[in-house]
Every structure is written in structure tokens, then in C-alpha cells.
Amino acid sequence: MVWGSLLTDAQRREVRAVSMTLLGELRQVSPDTRSHTLSEGAAGLALVCEVADQNNLGSFETEGDAFLSRAVEDVAEYPILPGLWQGYSGVCWVLDRFNNDGGESSGAIVDRYHKDITAQCERRAYDLYGGLAGDGLALLERTPSPDLERLLLRIVTALQALSTESEAGRHWVTSPDHLSIAGRKHSPTGFIATGMAHGSAGIISFLSQTIKLYPSITAAKELLQASTAWLLSQRNPKNKTRYPHTITKTERREGRSAWCHGDIGVAVALLMASQVLGNSSWEAEAVDTARSAFRNNGIDRRLPDLCLCHGASGVAQLYAFMAEVTRDKECALAAASWHEHVLREYAKSAQGLHFYTASINDEGEEVPQWTQDRSLLFGSERWTPLSGPIS
Ligand SMILES: [Zn+2]
Numbered sequence: 056m057v058w059g060s061l062l063t064d065a066q067r068r069e070v071r072a073v074s075m076t077l078l079g080e081l082r083q084v085s086p087d088t089r090s091h092t093l094s095e096g097a098a099g100l101a102l103v104c105e106v107a108d109q110n111n112l113g114s115f116e117t118e119g120d121a122f123l124s125r126a127v128e129d130v131a132e133y134p135i136l137p138g139l140w141q142g143y144s145g146v147c148w149v150l151d152r153f154n155n156d157g158g159e160s161s162g163a164i165v166d167r168y169h170k171d172i173t174a175q176c177e178r179r180a181y182d183l184y185g186g187l188a189g190d191g192l193a194l195l196e197r198t199p200s201p202d203l204e205r206l207l208l209r210i211v212t213a214l215q216a217l218s219t220e221s222e223a224g225r226h227w228v229t230s231p232d233h234l235s236i237a238g239r240k241h242s243p244t245g246f247i248a249t250g251m252a253h254g255s256a257g258i259i260s261f262l263s264q265t266i267k268l269y270p271s272i273t274a275a276k277e278l279l280q281a282s283t284a285w286l287l288s289q290r291n292p293k294n295k296t297r298y299p300h301t302i303t304k305t306e307r308r309e310g311r312s313a314w315c316h317g318d319i320g321v322a323v324a325l326l327m328a329s330q331v332l333g334n335s336s337w338e339a340e341a342v343d344t345a346r347s348a349f350r351n352n353g354i355d356r357r358l359p360d361l362c363l364c365h366g367a368s369g370v371a372q373l374y375a376f377m378a379e380v381t382r383d384k385e386c387a388l389a390a391a392s393w394h395e396h397v398l399r400e401y402a403k404s405a406q407g408l409h410f411y412t413a414s415i416n417d418e419g420e421e422v423p424q425w426t427q428d429r430s431l432l433f434g435s436e437r438w439t440p441l442s443g444p445i446s
Pocket of ligand 1: 315316364365
């Protein structure tokens with residue numbers, strides 16, 4: 056287990072106690088009150104139940120099945136689009152994890168994938184959060200088959216077609232059409248992102264996992280080489296933020312280090328690429344980036360949330376992954392420090408289920424508040440101390 060060697064016995068007992076409290080509350084949540092999604096809905100809570108079962112925190116099979124049924128019913132009934140965190144790709148991913156039957160039970164959803172992805176590949180967003188890279192990552196959970204390999208090749212080919220070539224390699228441009236109203240206001244001509252949720256790091260992670268499981272998809276290797284080369288060309292070691300969050304026509308925007316945006320997500324993507332293409336200098340850069348993010352910023356107070364997406368739990372999880380793969384002591388220290396921070400912040404909450412989170416207002420500003428959000432990606436049901444990285 057990732058966290059086994061990183062936590063003290065006292066921390067493990069505390070994690071277990073917190074987990075049991077939150078799981079007790081989870082039993083009271085009605086599936087009918089949830090949407091289908093992995094990020095905030097029933098599919099995410101079904102995954103929490105599965106992880107709780109795996110970690111011997113009680114039997115949650117009944118609750119997990121109820122959440123998953125809810126998600127599958129919604130996907131069957133409504134014209135929901137693909138997408139990892141908010142579309143049906145995430146539901147399919149959880150279904151395949153649950154049933155462990157080679158993907159038979161999610162066959163109907165995968166038929167829909169074939170139709171949707173084949174028809175709309177070049178019109179879809181490319182990112183991990185809601186686009187092709189996330190669809191592909193979800194499909195990797197299924198047992199390999201020639202059909203599935205063809206679908207993955209189709210996704211890789213579309214990602215290549217959607218990319219922009221430059222002297223430095225290949226990158227992806229997010230056009231204003233794929234942004235929310237607030238996003239368009241903030242970036243009227245769109246942007247280039249480097250991070251895990253919406254940028255190159257997410258695509259690099261998907262391509263790396265694809266090559267690991269399907270080494271015969273050689274187009275993925277070429278695209279991985281070119282996209283990693285571009286990402287490395289954006290490196291600026293003199294900055295506190297080594298890789299910019301986004302690049303627009305007029306500026307390079309920098310910020311905090313988290314799963315969705317920032318250096319720690321970039322570091323994990325570089326590490327994954329280094330592993331599958333056997334590039335030791337990429338691994339060295341991955342470790343150096345992760346170390347410098349912690350050395351420069353420590354427990355970064357610009358990150359008030361505890362959530363997986365852009366909060367302390369996600370950062371702790373990614374450092375734990377870095378430490379497990381590389382055995383780097385500084386990454387292990389960063390993982391333990393961020394984890395301790397999560398526990399201390401949790402303890403400050405007078406009411407156990409309230410978590411400090413920051414919502415975005417219409418002006419694009421973060422408004423910190425205590426919330427009772429119980430979603431997987433943004434709320435309290437994150438279980439990261441006991442499980443592996445979510446993506
Ligand atoms: Zn986020």
C-alpha cells in the first residue's frame with residue numbers, strides 16, 4: 056500500500072477513525088439525491104464504497120451497488136456525453152472496477168463509446184477532465200481486446216490530429232469554444248495548459264498508461280515523445296512555479312501546485328512518461344520538480360481546500376505516488392507533511408463533515424467557505440490516505 060511506510064501508527068489510527076466517521080455518514084446518503092458523475096455524483100460514491108471494502112473498513116457492497124445502479128440508470132436514460140469526471144466514461148470506469156468481469160457488464164456503455172468517439176473524435180475536447188484523454192484512461196480499465204485496441208488507437212490518432220506542432224514538440228490549444236462563460240471572460244482567446252486536468256500532463260499520463268498496457272500502439276509512443284518534449288521546453292527552474300499553469304497570447308500564468316494544475320501534477324506525468332520510455336533524465340526532472348515545489352512553497356497556504364482536485368488531499372496523494380515509485384526521501388517527507396496538514400485541518404472542523412473549500416464566483420475569484428460537499432473530487436469523500444492515486 057502506498058501509504059504503508061509513510062504514516063506513523065498514530066496517523067494510521069487517526070485516518071481510520073476519520074474514515075469510519077465519514078463512511079457512517081455515507082450510509083445515510085440516498086442515491087436518488089445524486090447525479091451520475093464520478094466527480095460529484097453516484098459513480099464517485101460507488102468508488103468510495105469499493106475502496107472502503109478493499110481496506111476492510113466495513114461492508115459497503117449494498118451501498119456501492121445502489122450508487123452504481125443509480126449512475127448506470129441515468130446514463131441509460133439521458134443523453135449524457137462521454138467524459139471521465141462528469142460524463143459516462145467515469146461511470147463505465149467504476150463499473151469495470153466493480154465487476155471485474157472483463158468489462159462484460161459495461162458492454163452497452165462501451166458500444167456507445169464506439170459510436171460517440173468514432174463519430175465525434177475530432178470535435179471533442181482533448182483533456183483528461185472531460186475530453187478524449189479521460190475517455191481513453193477510463194477504457195484502460197477494461198480487459199484488452201482487439202476492438203478496444205482499435206478504439207484506443209482512434210483516440211490516440213485524434214489526439215495527434217488535435218495537437219499543434221512546433222519546434223519544441225506537440226501541445227494542445229484550448230479554444231474559447233471549450234470554456235465556460237467565466238473561462239472565456241478570463242481567457243477570451245483560449246489558452247495552452249500544462250497541468251493534469253486540462254493540459255499536457257493529463258494527456259501524457261493517458262499516453263503513458265496506454266503504452267504500458269498496449270505497447271503495440273506505436274502512435275502513442277511518438278505522441279508521448281513529442282508532447283513530453285514540448286512540456287519540458289516550458290520549464291523555468293528560476294521561478295517558484297517551474298511550469299506555467301496556462302499560456303495565453305499575452306502572458307504565462309503561474310500559481311499553486313495541485314492535482315488539476317501545477318508542478319506536482321506535471322511531475323507525476325513526467326515520471327510516468329519516463330517509466331514507459333525508459334528516459335532517466337525525465338525521471339530526474341520529475342523528482343526535481345516535485346522537490347522544488349515543496350522546497351519553495353512548503354504547505355502552500357494558497358491551497359485552502361482539502362479536496363482531491365485542487366486541495367491538500369490531492370497533493371498528498373501525488374507525493375505519495377512519487378515516493379512509492381522513486382523511493383525519494385524528500386517526496387516521502389512532502390507526502391507525510393501534506394497528509395498531516397489534511398488531518399490537522401480536518402480536526403479543526405467543529406462538525407466532522409464540514410470541509411474548507413473554495414468556490415469560484417462569477418468574477419472567477421475564489422470564495423473560501425465551509426461546506427458539506429460530499430463529492431469525491433471536491434468534497435469530503437476523498438479517502439486518499441487509504442487508497443492509491445485516483446488517476
Ligand atoms: Zn481543481
